[in-house]
Amino acid sequence: MSPVTAGVLQLLALIAALALAYRPLGDYMARVYSSEKHYGPEKWIYKAVGANPSAEMRWPAYLRGVLAFSAVSVLFLYALQRAQGILPGSLGFSAIDPYQAFNTAASFVANTNWQSYYGEQAMGHVVQTGGLAVQNFVSAAVGMAVAVALVRGFARSRTGELGNFWADLVRGTVRILLPISVIGAIVLVACGAIQNFAGIHEVGQFMGGTQQWNGGAVASQEVIKELGTNGGGYFNANSAHPFENPTPFSNLFEIFLILLIPFAMTRTFGRMVGNLRQGYAILATMGVIWVGFTALMMWTEFAHHGPALQAAGGAMEGKETRFGIGASAIFSVATTLTSTGAVNSFHSSYTGLGGGIQLLGMQLGEIAPGGVGSGLYGMLIMAIIAVFIAGLMVGRTPEYLGKKISTREIKLAACYILITPALVLCFTAAAMALPTPGNSMANPGAHGFSEILYAYTSGANNNGSAFAGLNADTQWFNSTIGIAMLLGRFLPMVFVLALAGSLAEQKPVPETAGTLRTDKPLYAGLLVGTILIITGLTYFPALALGPLAEGLAS
Numbered sequence: 001m002s003p004v005t006a007g008v009l010q011l012l013a014l015i016a017a018l019a020l021a022y023r024p025l026g027d028y029m030a031r032v033y034s035s036e037k038h039y040g041p042e043k044w045i046y047k048a049v050g051a052n053p054s055a056e057m058r059w060p061a062y063l064r065g066v067l068a069f070s071a072v073s074v075l076f077l078y079a080l081q082r083a084q085g086i087l088p089g090s091l092g093f094s095a096i097d098p099y100q101a102f103n104t105a106a107s108f109v110a111n112t113n114w115q116s117y118y119g120e121q122a123m124g125h126v127v128q129t130g131g132l133a134v135q136n137f138v139s140a141a142v143g144m145a146v147a148v149a150l151v152r153g154f155a156r157s158r159t160g161e162l163g164n165f166w167a168d169l170v171r172g173t174v175r176i177l178l179p180i181s182v183i184g185a186i187v188l189v190a191c192g193a194i195q196n197f198a199g200i201h202e203v204g205q206f207m208g209g210t211q212q213w214n215g216g217a218v219a220s221q222e223v224i225k226e227l228g229t230n231g232g233g234y235f236n237a238n239s240a241h242p243f244e245n246p247t248p249f250s251n252l253f254e255i256f257l258i259l260l261i262p263f264a265m266t267r268t269f270g271r272m273v274g275n276l277r278q279g280y281a282i283l284a285t286m287g288v289i290w291v292g293f294t295a296l297m298m299w300t301e302f303a304h305h306g307p308a309l310q311a312a313g314g315a316m317e318g319k320e321t322r323f324g325i326g327a328s329a330i331f332s333v334a335t336t337l338t339s340t341g342a343v344n345s346f347h348s349s350y351t352g353l354g355g356g357i358q359l360l361g362m363q364l365g366e367i368a369p370g371g372v373g374s375g376l377y378g379m380l381i382m383a384i385i386a387v388f389i390a391g392l393m394v395g396r397t398p399e400y401l402g403k404k405i406s407t408r409e410i411k412l413a414a415c416y417i418l419i420t421p422a423l424v425l426c427f428t429a430a431a432m433a434l435p436t437p438g439n440s441m442a443n444p445g446a447h448g449f450s451e452i453l454y455a456y457t458s459g460a461n462n463n464g465s466a467f468a469g470l471n472a473d474t475q476w477f478n479s480t481i482g483i484a485m486l487l488g489r490f491l492p493m494v495f496v497l498a499l500a501g502s503l504a505e506q507k508p509v510p511e512t513a514g515t516l517r518t519d520k521p522l523y524a525g526l527l528v529g530t531i532l533i534i535t536g537l538t539y540f541p542a543l544a545l546g547p548l549a550e551g552l553a554s
Contacts, residue, residue: 007298007326010252014330017256018263025260026267026279032175033148033168034272042170051166058160059501062149065165066142066493070109073135074486077105080131090124091200091214103478108135110489111143111371113225113232113341113464114481116473120214120235125197132232133221137181140228141172143373146493147265148272150377153500154401155273160505162497176261177228184223184257191253192246193219218243226257229371231341231464239331239344240320251323251331251344258334258342262286262369265376273401277519282379284524289368289531290337293361297329300354318349329354336361339371341464348451348467352551355467359454359547362461363539364531365420371462377496383518384413384499386530390516390523399515402508412499419491421538423460423484428453428542430480437476442469446553450546455481460488 001009038046038053046053057065080087081096081104096104100117107114113136117123123132145168152162189195198215218234222244225231235241245251263283270279301315302325319328328345335342336358347358361368367378384400388410391398398405431437431452441448451470458465459481466472472481517523 003324003326004298004302006324007302007329010327011294011330014252014255014259018259021260022264022267022283025264027271029176029261029264029268030271032171033163033268035171038167039174042167042174045170045174046166049166051164053164053167053170055164056161057164059149059162059497062162062165063494063497065169066146066497067490069138069165069169070142070490073109073138074105077108077131077135078102080127081105084124084127087124087126089126089197093122093124096122096127099475099478100473103482104132106482106485107459107464108132108230108232109139110462110485111139111228111230111339111374112459112462112485112489113230114459114466114472114485115232115236115464116478116481118236119233120216125216128221128234129217133217133224136221136224136228136230136232137173137177138169140177140224140230140372141169143371144172144176144261144265145169145373146496147373147376148268150380150496150500150503151269151272153503154380154403156504157506157508160501162500162504177224180227180257180260181220181223184227184253185220187253188219188222188250191250192242193222193250194243195219213243222254223257226254226340226342227261227372229258229262229338229340229375231335231339233342239342240346245344248323248327251327254342254344255331255334258338258340259290259369261372262338262375265373266369269376269380275401275519278401281519281524281527282376282383284521285527285531286367286369286375286379288524288528289364290333293337293357293368294330294333297333297354297357298326300351300357301325301329303351315349315351315354318346320344332358333361335465336463337364337366337368337370339366339374339462339464341458343465346468347454347465348447348469352446352547352549352553355450355454356543356547356551358465359450359457359543360535360539362457362463363421363424364535365417366461366463367531374462378416378492381413381416381496381499382531382534383527384409385417385534386523386527387516387518388413389530390526394514394516396514396516399509400518402511403503403506404509408502409499412495412502416492416495416499417534419495420460420488423488424453424456424539425542427456427460427480427484431456431476434476437474440471440474440477442471446546446550450550453542453546456484459484462489 081101085095149162196215200214239245266279266283270276331344387398451467454467
């Protein structure tokens, strides 16, 4: 079987698995977030934090809950890292440097999992399992909660109430993420991923010296890093490491986990607003972009330019031989079109155009299908923009799901889509203009610029992957990328929740013959075009200086 055929078959198997899980999981999540029942363990959590899960919240109160919980999480994770040297199970590792501790705390709370350290050489068991793994669960649950609040904004009328943040947070964690993670961890252990609390031990001679590895609760952390679209690996090699991702089957299973909830949440959206066709339209938009990007990535990496690539069957540099080009390309697109950032290959070693596809995938705003929760609310923001553009073309007040899109809603949506590009481009410009940050580039010219552009694109979009030739473990990058991650995560949530509150207060607008049907293929095509045009106009100059220049020169 040729490598191209193998890659296509894996893609088809992945699509089939996602299709089978789409309906039951989407409907289940809709029931979870619509339920009025509270289970025993959930009641204990509410009592511990002093929350009333039955009390409805308007958007300012919901936002205060999101920000307060996240701020406490940052402080806790920062303190845990700084105290690592005196904690049990530290494996002899000392406390984390203050700048790196801030960067890591911001990263995991913001669902980014950017790592400027070597996991197996820096973090002990307590920090890994009690700090990082816990944040993988709750940061994902925060994103899902905000998405559900926006969906309620569309579904409700004549009220500003969006539900209860603490109930949504706990239910997302206890009823959705935990059960799937338990099953997924068992599957990964069966595939060969390790799950223990072993210390550092020698495994043999290596180039005249001894080689050492430490164990860890890897399978359980691996499953939630993918399922929650987090991405931070137990080991520096991330999902290219055989302890995290041992076989081609485990590789395909991890891609399935990455895409599972973001795609299924479109069904949840359709179910909660009472119109499944609307969910299918959003699903189709996400699916077209994802399949298109995957096909482009496979084409760029399989293209045979030069005798070395012809001999290898494609661009094998930086890719694991046990996965090959096809599986690496599928993983790469899945992780950059979501906010996962996990890698099973070295992104900096992809072809110039391949690296450009990875960058563009993140610059779309992580919406195809995007992160857990954040992908859905990001796509719904773009849906509002597309409706507004359609309204301008026909001279009619835009409507979406029975809600009028007025000046207030458009201002909030516009602020949302401007935040991340401003962070990416401003920080990239500052890093290129100042003398010190440029010293971290491992490559000159277009690829060196791409390293820095990729770093801030990844941080501000809460992705976490890297063109790893860049030395990001400096005070400048730890500080600025940490700030970009926090602002890129929580500033957009302010506008999402404000928009949700505004929509929930409206009364429904009856559908007429002039209403744009947003559940039809025509609208899905308009939405795809809107996303690509807005992203292209925003980032094309920067892409032209980096990956496009490199790709055309190769």
